[in-house]
Amino acid sequence: MSETTAFSSTVSAPNSVKASNGILIVTIDNAPVNATSADVRTGLERALSHAEAAADVTGVVITGAGKTFIGGADIKEFGKPAIEPTLPAVIEKIEALSKPVVAALNGVALGGGLELALACHHRVASAAAQVGLPEVKLGIVPGAGGTQRLPRLIGIPAALDLIASGRSAKAEEALSLGIIDEIAQSDLLETAVSAARKLAGKPLRRTGGLTVATADPAEIEKASAKILAKSRGQKAPAEVVRLVTSSTRPFAEGLADERATFLALRDSREAAALRHVFFAEREASKVEGLESVEVRPVSTIGICGLGLMGSGIAVAALGAGYTVIGLDQTPEAAEKGRERIIGLLERNLASGRLDQTGFEARKAKLSATASDADLAPCDLVIEAVFDDLAVKTELFRRLDKVVRPDAVLATNTSYLNPDDIAAATAYPGRVLGMHFFSPAHVMRLIEVVRCAKTAPDVLATGLAVARKLRKLPVVTGVTEGFIGNRIFSAYRREAEFLLEDGALPHEIDAALEDYGFPMGLFAVYDMAGLEIAWARRKRQAATRDPSIRYVEIADTLCEAGRFGQKAGRGWYAYPEGKKAIDPEVTAIIEAARAKKGITPRTFSKDEILQRLLNAMAAEGETLLAEGIAARPGDIDLVMINGYGFPAYKGGPMFASN
Numbered sequence: 001m002s003e004t005t006a007f008s009s010t011v012s013a014p015n016s017v018k019a020s021n022g023i024l025i026v027t028i029d030n031a032p033v034n035a036t037s038a039d040v041r042t043g044l045e046r047a048l049s050h051a052e053a054a055a056d057v058t059g060v061v062i063t064g065a066g067k068t069f070i071g072g073a074d075i076k077e078f079g080k081p082a083i084e085p086t087l088p089a090v091i092e093k094i095e096a097l098s099k100p101v102v103a104a105l106n107g108v109a110l111g112g113g114l115e116l117a118l119a120c121h122h123r124v125a126s127a128a129a130q131v132g133l134p135e136v137k138l139g140i141v142p143g144a145g146g147t148q149r150l151p152r153l154i155g156i157p158a159a160l161d162l163i164a165s166g167r168s169a170k171a172e173e174a175l176s177l178g179i180i181d182e183i184a185q186s187d188l189l190e191t192a193v194s195a196a197r198k199l200a201g202k203p204l205r206r207t208g209g210l211t212v213a214t215a216d217p218a219e220i221e222k223a224s225a226k227i228l229a230k231s232r233g234q235k236a237p238a239e240v241v242r243l244v245t246s247s248t249r250p251f252a253e254g255l256a257d258e259r260a261t262f263l264a265l266r267d268s269r270e271a272a273a274l275r276h277v278f279f280a281e282r283e284a285s286k287v288e289g290l291e292s293v294e295v296r297p298v299s300t301i302g303i304c305g306l307g308l309m310g311s312g313i314a315v316a317a318l319g320a321g322y323t324v325i326g327l328d329q330t331p332e333a334a335e336k337g338r339e340r341i342i343g344l345l346e347r348n349l350a351s352g353r354l355d356q357t358g359f360e361a362r363k364a365k366l367s368a369t370a371s372d373a374d375l376a377p378c379d380l381v382i383e384a385v386f387d388d389l390a391v392k393t394e395l396f397r398r399l400d401k402v403v404r405p406d407a408v409l410a411t412n413t414s415y416l417n418p419d420d421i422a423a424a425t426a427y428p429g430r431v432l433g434m435h436f437f438s439p440a441h442v443m444r445l446i447e448v449v450r451c452a453k454t455a456p457d458v459l460a461t462g463l464a465v466a467r468k469l470r471k472l473p474v475v476t477g478v479t480e481g482f483i484g485n486r487i488f489s490a491y492r493r494e495a496e497f498l499l500e501d502g503a504l505p506h507e508i509d510a511a512l513e514d515y516g517f518p519m520g521l522f523a524v525y526d527m528a529g530l531e532i533a534w535a536r537r538k539r540q541a542a543t544r545d546p547s548i549r550y551v552e553i554a555d556t557l558c559e560a561g562r563f564g565q566k567a568g569r570g571w572y573a574y575p576e577g578k579k580a581i582d583p584e585v586t587a588i589i590e591a592a593r594a595k596k597g598i599t600p601r602t603f604s605k606d607e608i609l610q611r612l613l614n615a616m617a618a619e620g621e622t623l624l625a626e627g628i629a630a631r632p633g634d635i636d637l638v639m640i641n642g643y644g645f646p647a648y649k650g651g652p653m654f655a656s657n
């Protein structure tokens, strides 16, 4: 006879409540994150009905198996016909039960998971538990009571902060806010059972019946305005503000409005785009053929070149717990680099992102040198030296003599061919590309370049290190500019075609910013500087195919010394540092049109956008056909995380569907 009763294939409880003094301990076991699937909801409903009816049951504890309480509603069910019971129905049953229901948060309680816990009559958490309502990150609002119950527990300002940001709160903060009632000092389940027993037979605090504490209208107004300003055209944050600030109305009315809003947003294009991004991020790290490959152990990372990029990589590596040995050309340069890294850590300390213990631990794991020999203990060396083939190959040849044969060598090159660098080393199989995006301690994206000879376990090691750096690794094949710069070059080229055809820089930038890019292409161009691209175009001039359309406008700007914001003028003028349309640039563009005999026409924002999106998607299709990118979602992730493409539009490949 089984020891447990299975209320469904994912929800069970021990047969007898004797051992738990009349408390029914209900466990949700729905790998990988205990999402509230239809089976989970059915099991919970049956367990609650049993608890209500069973004379020997005096209370209920609900907990999760594994490291997660409940990771949320089952996103994979979105877009499919609803299956009863809905999550709100199960949650309503919990809150209305005549016997106490205690949530035992054994791990993260997110989205519907936290909403279920909020309807319980008491919440106990393990010290490692975290809670949050991240629905806005999926383009939706909480759909099972979160916007109505959370303000009843913690007030409107705190609820606005958590729900509109989608951030998680650790157990300590959740306790101080009033989201949870206690943190288990010993065994979580024992603490929860004891809490349920104390509540048995007593009047129960039903969250839905609580009154929302009055808050300072000015504070609410200020918080709301900040959220709306940050939402940059997304719908969900604005709806969160509306639902939470109106949670003082009758509970049933608020629930109905919340549910209707959730359903409408769930079926929106914006939510579909964000779900696409969510799943694409998880797909990106699944590389065919690497499933059973063992990664090489990495604990010490060498970083060659301690400039802006190298020092950013060092901060990320130190933050992930690695020992870091920095190398630069001279002892002075090495010391300067070490100071730059410490300076970045001090900035994190000052901002509260890092505490003193963390700062000291990182500092203790950092050293800098001008001597190659000091890199001997490194398991992985990442070079971020000047982007010149001779410089990089010479460095890797020196490293061949210093590090172990099984140490991994990674090049951070943006535009060189990593195969050429690998070919110059003694063990090409240990070479791969790790193309970080600057500032490397902030930007999540790393393009992990699979060179022709990269060994599978070296690629797997690069991916594992990238994930430990809390980065978003996307594998790319070898091509000039990899995925991101190939797409960027294609859409920059199309934008310059548009200039010749009749559009102006500020019109193109306005179209991109209206679509959701934080900055237009030409403004970005001016910020990055025009000279590097100009130098590359000059190198390519001799071999350029004259039959392919080439726009000379950017060359003309550079020849006139208009290198961008740093030079005080580029695509725009910058009087007192403020971007302004420059009639000189308009004249240069008009002259270029005349030289090619082009009769300019005006373009609507939609026409401009469509041409740019089509150019990105077309280049993406080429990258897929060439095998440079493994899947469309990878291309979307690169453009969203490296080039400002708005996530709530899903990326160029999603947007082209």
Ligand code: T1G
Binding pocket: 032, 033, 035, 068, 071, 072, 073, 074, 075, 076, 087, 108, 110, 111, 112, 113, 115, 134, 135, 138, 141, 142, 143, 144, 146, 279, 282, 283
């Ligand atoms: N639904 C379905 N699948 C999910 C899922 C979810 N909510 N969360 C994760 N997965 C899958 C994921 O795709 C991956 O699948 C595997 O689980 C491991 O995920 C009504 C409507 C919980 C912190 O937004 O933040 O509740 O690749 O790699 O690093 O108001 O998953 O193995 O096939 O991320 O340990 C709100 C989303 C939903 C939380 C665990 N909840 N999930 O992190 O694992 S909407 C969220 C996460 C909602 C209610 C509304 C994380 C995690 P595969 P993983 P992890």
